[in-house]
Amino acid sequence: MSYRILVTEAMSEDGPDWLRANGYEVKYGRGTDEKTLIEDLQDCDGVIPRLAVMSDAVISACPRLKVIARHGSGVDTVDLESCRRHGVRVVNTRGSNSVAVAEHAMLLVLACAKTLNVLQDRYRAGQFKEARKLAAGVEISGKTLGVFGFGQIGRRVAAMAHDGFGMKILAFDPFCKPESVPDYVALVSDRDEIFDNADFITLHMAATAENKHGIGAREFARMKKTACLINTARGSLVDEAALIEALRAGEIAGAGLDATEPEPADAASPLFRMENVIMTPHCGGSTKESKSRSSLGAAKGCDEVLTGKPITSPVL
Numbered sequence: 277m278s279y280r281i282l283v284t285e286a287m288s289e290d291g292p293d294w295l296r297a298n299g300y301e302v303k304y305g306r307g308t309d310e311k312t313l314i315e316d317l318q319d320c321d322g323v324i325p326r327l328a329v330m331s332d333a334v335i336s337a338c339p340r341l342k343v344i345a346r347h348g349s350g351v352d353t354v355d356l357e358s359c360r361r362h363g364v365r366v367v368n369t370r371g372s373n374s375v376a377v378a379e380h381a382m383l384l385v386l387a388c389a390k391t392l393n394v395l396q397d398r399y400r401a402g403q404f405k406e407a408r409k410l411a412a413g414v415e416i417s418g419k420t421l422g423v424f425g426f427g428q429i430g431r432r433v434a435a436m437a438h439d440g441f442g443m444k445i446l447a448f449d450p451f452c453k454p455e456s457v458p459d460y461v462a463l464v465s466d467r468d469e470i471f472d473n474a475d476f477i478t479l480h481m482a483a484t485a486e487n488k489h490g491i492g493a494r495e496f497a498r499m500k501k502t503a504c505l506i507n508t509a510r511g512s513l514v515d516e517a518a519l520i521e522a523l524r525a526g527e528i529a530g531a532g533l534d535a536t537e538p539e540p541a542d543a544a545s546p547l548f549r550m551e552n553v554i555m556t557p558h559c560g561g562s563t564k565e566s567k568s569r570s571s572l573g574a575a576k577g578c579d580e581v582l583t584g585k586p587i588t589s590p591v592l
């Protein structure tokens with residue numbers, strides 16, 4: 277009998293194709309609500325979830341499940357404690373979308389710096405001359421980028437910003453080994469150094485209970501009035517009400533957000549109506565190339581666990 281893997285949501289077929297070519301059965305999920313996941317998983321040995329939540333209720337109710345291979349790097353959608361109790365291995369595809377997210381962060385840095393929203397909206401409205409008059413972008417060359425979280429993505433952003441755009445880099449990461457930090461990065465131990473000095477702040481740390489809403493009113497008050505916040509990590513890192521207030525009050529100049537809390541953001545959120553805010557729908561990690569890498573990486577992760585091979589990207 278071959279192993280069966282549940283693919284919960286649409287993804288690149290590269291992973292499922294690889295699984296079938298290697299003797300696995302692939303089952304496509306019918307939905308991501310708890311009840312449907314439990315039903316779908318009854319006859320499955322592994323699962324590849326994207327945003328589907330692997331809760332304790334799901335894990336406890338699926339005794340055949342042996343591996344959860346997260347399509348992407350974040351595992352905040354997986355109850356790790358429950359997996360530990362039930363002996364379910366968890367792997368991810370760490371790094372598969374790092375380039376995509378890093379490029380996206382730079383896109384948002386540039387969009388904020390050049391006030392892209394304003395220019396595009398006015399030009400689209402037929403106001404060519406007014407748009408040109410409003411063009412008051414700043415150069416990012418020579419400016420300081422503050423990087424929170426110096427992991428897979430943070431490192432790439434720092435390299436792109438420094439090597440490609442001549443930015444100065446400050447980084448804060450309490451778990452990062454100083455010897456692993458390139459010369460051009462000033463690793464700071466006091467996060468306030470970043471709020472006080474950076475022209476752009478970009479978030480690349482995992483969301484935890486400890487850092488929930490860790491960027492709030494106090495931090496915005498410290499930031500330069502000309503500074504912008506970029507969040508391509510997780511919405512929960514930022515106190516959104518405080519962000520809205522800081523943008524309204526002119527405490528900071530703008531924000532580029534690929535992640536909000538909740539997701540999707542409320543259609544009535546003032547963030548959608550602010551000209552100095554650019555928002556994308558949590559798609560930073562989704563490029564053609566990264567989708568293929570994530571799908572294939574997750575498929576191979578299932579195989580590694582189920583056949584006892586060394587695991588490329590273990591979580592648990």
Ligand SMILES: NC(=O)c1ccc[n+]([C@@H]2O[C@H](COP(=O)([O-])OP(=O)(O)OC[C@H]3O[C@@H](n4cnc5c(N)ncnc54)[C@H](O)[C@@H]3O)[C@@H](O)[C@H]2O)c1
Binds near residue numbers: 370482
């Ligand atoms: N927008 C998207 O589509 C997308 C895609 C992939 C990942 N992400 C998110 O990007 C973030 C970074 O992902 P990654 O792959 O680089 O993860 P990673 O684990 O490689 O790096 C995270 C880094 O954050 C550091 N860190 C932890 N707590 C911190 C804190 N309180 N302050 C500063 N640093 C802290 C860790 O030491 C680690 O070096 C995660 O939140 C992830 O969920 C978003």
